[in-house]
Amino acid sequence: MQVEYDILTNVIYRHRYFSNLKLECFSIHPDKSSEDVMLNNGLIFKPFKDGFVLLYEAYSNGQRRERVEILDSSITLRYYLTLTDNNFFNYTDGGMDNLVDSIYYLHNINDNRTKPSLGSLLHLDEFVSKADIYSCKSFGETFSIKPFAIIDIHLNKELLTEYSLIFKEKQTYWRYVLVSEYLKNLQQPAILGEQEIFIGPDNIQLPNKQEALYFTSNIPISLSQSPLKHFKLVENYEKGSPAYRVVMRLLPTPNPANISTISNIRNDKIYSDIFIY
Numbered sequence: 001m002q003v004e005y006d007i008l009t010n011v012i013y014r015h016r017y018f019s020n021l022k023l024e025c026f027s028i029h030p031d032k033s034s035e036d037v038m039l040n041n042g043l044i045f046k047p048f049k050d051g052f053v054l055l056y057e058a059y060s061n062g063q064r065r066e067r068v069e070i071l072d073s074s075i076t077l078r079y080y081l082t083l084t085d086n087n088f089f090n091y092t093d094g095g096m097d098n099l100v101d102s103i104y105y106l107h108n109i110n111d112n113r114t115k116p117s118l119g120s121l122l123h124l125d126e127f128v129s130k131a132d133i134y135s136c137k138s139f140g141e142t143f144s145i146k147p148f149a150i151i152d153i154h155l156n157k158e159l160l161t162e163y164s165l166i167f168k169e170k171q172t173y174w175r176y177v178l179v180s181e182y183l184k185n186l187q188q189p190a191i192l193g194e195q196e197i198f199i200g201p202d203n204i205q206l207p208n209k210q211e212a213l214y215f216t217s218n219i220p221i222s223l224s225q226s227p228l229k230h231f232k233l234v235e236n237y238e239k240g241s242p243a244y245r246v247v248m249r250l251l252p253t254p255n256p257a258n259i260s261t262i263s264n265i266r267n268d269k270i271y272s273d274i275f276i277y
Helices: 032-040 067-071
Strands: 005-015 026-030 043-048 051-057 076-083 102-107 133-135 149-154 162-167 171-178 190-192 199-205 211-216 232-235 245-248 271-276
Touching: 005 067, 005 149, 026 032, 026 043, 032 043, 032 076
Parallel strands: 005 162, 102 149, 171 271
Antiparallel strands: 005 051, 026 076, 043 051, 076 149, 102 133, 171 211, 190 232, 199 211, 232 245
């Protein structure tokens, strides 16, 4: 008996934080009803590291079965996406503030989306955002483990052979904190980039009561696995003059595993703290 499968559709996960754009921090499985539907319709679900593929049996009773025959079924398949990276929201601008009671709903069902250029996406805007967030209660389900997202794939004639989930990197104010006595005693210190000059230095008290100096970027900077921007620490700096001494030629970049531990009561800006000893 001839057994052959063709692609019905596949979904890939992408994130601008990663240098290769591949997002590999999800596990996914269909709900019980969808498992039964797939079994009864000759469909196979195959997850991979950065997405999943939905296949259909290309031959039935020895006869070739075309993709369009499956798409006439008006079936909706539901999948639960689970997050496996605890630091995900440290580097992701996803718009989700309430992690306990909220869930992303991602799908290809026509809901008057107004951006034809984004037709291959399962979310409303260019990136997964707060526009895709729903209350868990709105699904009328009791989750033993709350999924990160629900994905509905509606099988109709408009179904594309590939869809994407694209996440945007978080932008934060980078804050370099000079901790050691040597660094705190530099004369006229500054942090420079190709065009940027950080604001500072200012005094700050760390959670352990230690005094430190800090510099803050004047605008938010995108977090990236391979940052495009690099900065240096100098002393004897005067604005507009090239006559300064380089203390550290390449400063480290933020680690998304580290959440800011410095309290800030003046505003609600998001900071990435980099401690220099």
